Every structure is written in structure tokens, then in C-alpha cells.
Amino acid sequence: MDDPRVAQWSPVCAAIAALLAPHAEVVLHDPERDEVLAIWNPMSGREPGDPSLLGELDGLTPSPSGVYGPYEKLLADGRRLSSVSAVVTDAGGRPSAVLCVNVDRTPLDQAAALLTAFAAPVAERPEALFEHDWTERVAETVGAFVRERRRPPERLTREDRLAVLAELDRLGVFGVRRAVPVVARALRVSRSTVYTLLSDLRNTP
Template identity: 75%
Template sequence: SLLGELDRVEEVAPGVYGPYEKLLPDGRRLACVSAVVRDEDGKPSAVLCVNLDRTPLDQAAQVLAAFAAPVTPQPQVLFERDWTERVNQVIGAFVRERQRPVEQLTRADRLTLLAELDRLGVFSQRRAVPLVARALRVSRSTVYALLAEVRRR
């Protein structure tokens, strides 16, 4: 930067300006900070400029913004045969609705949830009980006992 250009930039500390933006001929953006270097008499003799290519930061911001964007629902066709995904969806919706984690579900909550999973045919799948037990953070025997109670009703 030329010393005269710094007159248009806000001084953030004595003799330090920026960060301000500069553009390269290829369109990349730079974040720049300039400091006036003074001689023994205190007169400006040079400007030390530090320039940072913002391209990687801009790319990272785009990736993060994509994650922050509203999430589109999963295509139903894609997951209709994946019963484990369905279990996760049902349990996730249930705990969000109750606004508490699975560890804090009451016995009545667990019975309601297992009844819904049973209605959806989850327990007709091989290895469903261990999957549900892990998801609910209870033992398999607890799931079997609760499921037996649900089916007696």
C-alpha cells in the first residue's frame, strides 16, 4: 500500500490500519493490515503490509453455511427399507417431542415408544431388540420385559 491510501482506512492503533480488503487481479480477496514504520525522527519512512489470502477462509465459510442451511427431509424411498434408520427416526422424534434424553424417559414413556416400534413392525426384524436396547441405553432383558408388557395390553 502507498502511504496515501491509508488515509482512507481506519486507524486501529497508532500507525496501524486494517484489516481492510484488497482484490487480486484473479478476483481473490485479501485481508490486509498495514503498519507505518517511522525513522529516528518519527517521520513515516515505510509501510509494512501483511496480506492474508481469504480464499481458504471463504471456502470454509461456505461449507459451514451449507451445514447451517435448513435441512431437507430424507428422501423416503431411500430409507424405506432401512429399518435401523427408521428406528433412529422414531426414537429421535419421540425424545424431541418429550424434550428429554433417552436416559430420562419414564417407564410409561418407554412402554409408549416400544408400542409404536412394535406397531411399525420393528421387532419382526432380526437383531431389533439389541439395536433398540442400545438406542435406549437399557439392557436387552429390559426391552424384552417391556415389550412383553406392551403385547399383554
């Protein structure tokens, strides 16, 4: 005889399994009998009627939503899973079933490793290719100050901007024609602001 809990929750479980297929299994457990009621897209080799091995629900730290996780699990073949469990209650508020979703992290881990390897520099930059690219120097100098001060360019203080301009001046950037508009864009200020700051910088004893 079909369990009414399976009939009730089957559409939800099937929908989750379909959305995350083939990378997730969805399991509905009977907490009282500690056995699997139903399973969708099985990855762990379990079947309905197998032991759930959930442990006592009374030992759980209460969760206002009844949801626990995501937490990590491991399959026997070494695959890592991100899992979340929800305790489903009946009309009287008693635990009726436990719904677990186990997502195979392997594709995510592989994608993360690929992106990390793709984005990471593997060799030093050939300076000969960039030694005449003064716009690169502007971007690097402003970017270094932004990272150091931990604030975006438009929020740099007057003292910060003077320090940036002093460094750019030391690098000879302002000896290049049309440098001021490029610096102004990098600092997100007007050209007149850059000219004023440069004047103050050079008139400082």
C-alpha cells in the same frame, strides 16, 4: 515525541493484532483529546491524530471490568465488525486511554453461510432407498421422542419407553430378527429391559 501510553500498550495491541491478522484492527484512543493515538492493522482508513469520535466517557454505563461489548459496527464498505472497547485507567483511576479491537465478521459470516448451506437438506429423502432400513426407523422414532420430551434417551420415563416401543411395534420393527439389541442401544437400556417392557406392552388390555 512518543506518547508514553503508546509505548506502554504497544506490545499488547501488537500482539492482539498479530493473533487476529488480517481480520482485526486494534486502536488506542486518547479520550481527553478524542483522537487516535495509534492503530495496528488499520481497516477503517484512520491514522494516528485522526478524530476518535468516542463521545463522553462519563456517559457510559459503568462496567466493573471497564470492558464494553462485543457490539456491532459497520464500515463504509458495508462490512460488519464485532467490536470491544476497554477503558484503561492511570494510577489515580482516571481514564488514560481507550483500547478498541474491531474484528471483521465477513469471513465468519461466509463460513457460517457455507456450513448452513452444506448441512441443510435441499431435497426430500428418497424413501425407496430407506424403506427396508428398519434401523433408520428405530433411530428416527427414538430421536423424535427425545426431541419432543427434551431429555436424553437414558432419562426417558417408563411411559415414554412404552410409547416408543408401541410405535416401533406398529412399524413392524420387532418382526425383524435381532431388533431388540438395536432398540436397546438406541434407548440406552439393557435388552432385558426391552423384553420386559415389550411383555408389559403386549399384556396390557
